[in-house]
Amino acid sequence: MKQAFQLENVKCGGCANMLKSKLKERFGEIEVDLEVYPGTITLDIEDEEIGELGKALKKLGYPYSSERLGFVSETTAKAKSFVSCAVGKMDQ
Numbered sequence: 001m002k003q004a005f006q007l008e009n010v011k012c013g014g015c016a017n018m019l020k021s022k023l024k025e026r027f028g029e030i031e032v033d034l035e036v037y038p039g040t041i042t043l044d045i046e047d048e049e050i051g052e053l054g055k056a057l058k059k060l061g062y063p064y065s066s067e068r069l070g071f072v073s074e075t076t077a078k079a080k081s082f083v084s085c086a087v088g089k090m091d092q
Contacts (some may be wrong), residue, residue: 002044006065007057009081010039018088022060027053038065060084
């Protein structure tokens, strides 16, 4: 079923490229909307896969906006997203 998720730290085409390329094999095609804040991804996903998607997103530095993180986790996610974004820009 098609579902949309708001993510933290999604700001540019590099972020979008990273999300699409890293998650495609496991979750299929992903649409990234950079026109809204927070950034939103849309994909076909079953409810039982949402937890796994969340883990993959957090690993890349893009946790769900609804997820409450402590200071260290939030700072770590931002640092990871900067790296993911830079790699995504190089891969464009």
